[in-house]
Amino acid sequence: MRLPRSTRLGFQPPAIGEEEIAAVTETLRSGWLTTGPRASLLEERMAAYLDAEHVLAVASGTAALHLALLAVGVGPGDEVITSPITWPATANVIEHCGAVPVFCDVRDTDLNIDPDLVPALVTERTKAILPVHLAGQVADLDPIMALGLPVVEDAAHAAESAYRGRKIGSISDASCFSLYATKNIAAGEGGLVATNRDDVAEAIGNMRLTRRGDGARYDQVTPGFKANLSDVLAAIALVQLDRVEEHTRVRLRQFDLYDQGLAGLSGIAPLVRDDRDTHARHLYVVRIDEATAGASRDTYQQALADELIGTSIHFLPVHRLTWFRERYPAQPPLPVAERAGDEVLSLPLSPAHSDDDILDAVDALRRVHERFTA
Ligand SMILES: Cc1ncc(COP(=O)(O)O)c(C=O)c1O
Secondary structure (H helix, E strand, O other): OOOOOOOOEOOOOOOOOHHHHHHHHHHHHHOOOOOOHHHHHHHHHHHHHHOOOEEEEEOOHHHHHHHHHHHOOOOOOOEEEEOOOOOOHHHHHHHHOOOEEEEOOEOOOOOOEOOOOOHHHOOOOEEEEEOEOHHHOOOOHHHHHOOOOOEEEEOOOOOOOEEOOEEOOOOOOEEEEEOEOOOOOOOEOOEEEEEOOHHHHHHHHHHOOOOEOOOOOOEOOOOOOOOEOOHHHHHHHHHHHHOHHHHHHHHHHHHHHHHHHHOOOOOEEEOOOOOOOEOOOOOEEEEEOHHHHOOOHHHHHHHHHHOOEOOEOOOOOHHHOHHHHHHOOOOOOOHHHHHHHHHEEEEOOOOOOOHHHHHHHHHHHHHHHHHHHO
């Protein structure tokens, strides 16, 4: 076994190199600080990459989700069915529309929304369904889309994902990506909406700025959100897009190192991956079963921190967070999500890490496991 680390291993540092730095410098020299030619080029190139009719660049993944929900017509009093195993932003934007999030329990395999449970939650107030592709494994979209309601995907983790051979970005009413610092295409902040619907693209185009049009004769058709993407960030995202395949290969290798290194550890199991789909390998998530792993997830997380290994949790069930718990006190229990929320732990994964870094994380986890199961 390898010796413990002497320096901290970050959970998911961005892989930023000289090309990104040069692209930012070149953008600053060009004079385009706000939305300009690089944001347009990013939209064009992402549309080709995702095989989508339209891609709109916005300020964050949260803004992408918010504007997409508004664009498909979600408004006050409506209900939107979504997953509780997600970043709170997914549910926050439903609130921002004046609508009500209806949380559907997840599947025990991949912790994505359970399509068998969705139909029973549909009411005459349901305006949209918002599945999340957790960690890069896609939710099962066909049975969800068969319900005939607008579907907006939270694709923050799913830049390289495909569902049954089709890229995420070309399937539902709108797919919403994030360019946040940890994401597979990382600009620091930023988001993208991919859609094949002209009306959705038009609505988001109107909402993402204060108003639409140039020069003195501008007009306003709707109160805009000023949620556009700056060219400085678009320039970083363009370089990251150039490197997406190279980075995917690194993450694939890191997944293999974890799969091999952690095989056979009692009570520690990776989330199930469905090989009919393409997994974006955004997060390597294990579940820690306290009864057989000898300690809780929280104890493991602390023990790994003591070994200088950074980890994270994706995710705590959103319906149990204070805002949602207090606002919707009658929320029924969601047993699969609630158990998963106590068990999930995400291990270091990043193209900025070397194979040795990942092997350090593997050995630290093996050491900790040996201690807890002795
Ligand atoms: C699943 C999920 N949805 C939405 C978001 C929001 O994206 P952003 O931080 O770009 O607003 C994130 C991440 O940050 C996320 O992980």
